[in-house]
Amino acid sequence: MDQLLHGRQTQRGDYENDKELLIDFYNSKGYRNATIVSDSIYPINEKRLGIDIDVSEGNKYYIRNVSWVGNSVYETDDLQRMFSVKKGDTYDKKSMHKRLGIGKEENLEDMSVKSLYQNEGYLMSQIEPAEVIIAPTRSTSKSRCSKASSSPSTKSASRATSASMTR
The missing domain is CATH 3.30.360 (Dihydrodipicolinate Reductase; domain 2)
Structure with missing residues (x-):
């Protein structure tokens, strides 16, 4: 070359x-x-x-399940609407990371799940996606969102989990 x-x-x-x-x-x-x-x-x-x-190419992956755990600031339905990934969707890590507002795909100008928390004062919020292989043809992924406020005395920290995938 x-x-x-x-x-x-x-x-x-x-x-x-x-x-x-x-x-x-x-x-x-x-x-x-x-x-x-x-x-x-x-x-x-x-x-x-x-x-x-x-x-x-490897196997093609699809969303199997999306779940949220520990979300105390926003309702699950609100987070799900913002994330807008549902069962049967094609797995697209880049788009999911953009919607979550994490990694290389984070854009401070775009609305994301992370920006929702930051706009409520949880400036140090973090989202940590995790995937779990269920079977040779199935995979589950979860995103753990930790939010910490800039003023710990007025807002509590909690976690949210989102995003399950299958292939």
Whole structure:
């Protein structure tokens, strides 16, 4: 690959980024374990390159259950409406993280479950998703949300759990 890209960092970086985007695409379609098994770049002619990428999709995952535990500030129905993931939906970690307001997908401008808590004064709130494999063809995921207020004497800390998945 290095010889074909002639050592150009931008092209090499773009190629690596494109491979990550390819995996993101598979993940968004429910293939949470998709990986690139191998890839190669080869010359077609002086102006064109060929690219072969072997992707292992793995199993396709679906939402099996969504549950919330310990939510004392918001009703379960309110959290579920904000999260808007239901049984039978395709598993999409990136979208779920965006709706929860966690990880790389956290955007302070977007409304999320985390922002609901922060807007109520729980500025240090955290959501910790967890998945549980139920059977070879089933998986369950939960997100644990801890909220802590900036003023512990006026607001209590509690936990909320959300999101169960199946494949």
